[in-house]
Amino acid sequence: MFAGVVAALGLVPAFTPPGFSVPITAQSLGVMLAGAILGARRGGLALVLFLALVAVGLPLLAGGRGGLGVFAGPSVGFLIGYPVAAYVVGWLTERAGPTYKLHWGIVANFVGGVVVLYLLGIAGMAVVLGITPWAATVASWIYLPGDLVKVVVAAVVARGVHAAYPGLLGEGRAARESAEASEQQAV
Template identity: 80%
Template sequence: MTAPRSTSRDLALVATFAGVVAALGLVPALTPPGFTVPITAQSLGVILAGAVLGARRGSASLVLLLVLVAVGLPLLAGGRGGLGVFATPSVGFLVGWPVAAFVVGWLTERGGSTYRLPWGIVANLLGGVVVLYALGIAGIALVAGISVQAAAVSTWIFLPGDLVKVVVAALVARGVHAAYPGLLGAPARRHAERTPV
């Protein structure tokens, strides 16, 4: 069994979603008093990347974005960029972006050939909140030198907005998949269709 080849369409979708997440960085970041990690709209793009593109392409779009950030492009909320951002308490969330997109995409792909809103919300919640928070909390604890429990408590302020993002991303993904059926996990589904039962 060989891995599916990247096509020009895949590359275009990966680049487009890296751009979508970067564009969401133009929404001003908010760092509430007493908190070390800013609230941004970019996590919506992370969830959307997985929900729309699937695991492989969704995570690739976030890896591309982080590479561009690492070389100095100011693509994070607040115009941040450069290697220095990976030494801040946000590092766990940043490193978690491709992982979260992968998990959202992987779960979404297992929801069937037609995007179903309830399953999409569950996939977004598990990947875009549970997985992302786990990595984000670990990053805060490590960089800030605090306990995991204290780091977890420090993230409560993100939860209401992220739950809204989970639902918004599912609604957007449902619309995209209704307009472009077969977009999600197309290579994996084609392979599954060719594999005899």
């Protein structure tokens, strides 16, 4: 389902600022949501599925892009970073326990959805464009304000989802199943 969410966020028109090679898209919001809602393993696997669908040619990236060619472009590091970022967001989210905490969600989304994603994205830009990592870092400044907004939006949405469906993360589900098993033994 979250592969579909990330694909749907690709329908939001991408914007490539003049002089920049990587488009600004809403899809990194879906990456953060996948990790924050599904947890590390399932969130990361959802993004692996998304990239597999892109690789076979489905036009799921912003601007209707797809196919193996996108993995040779300057955004390759960001694309490869999608499942890694979702995993990190999910792993950090799971460390907070079964109840989703907004402040911790913001930290998890920032670390996974910005720091980790930017590290891989900047590395990919540097390699593909043949520029220094510092030049790629400077070229990435334009993405930061929008991504900081996405960090907060993803945390607020994830808090709402976890409030409506407690136990989506492993510990909460395990505790609920243990309580149900205890109730059945008591009967």
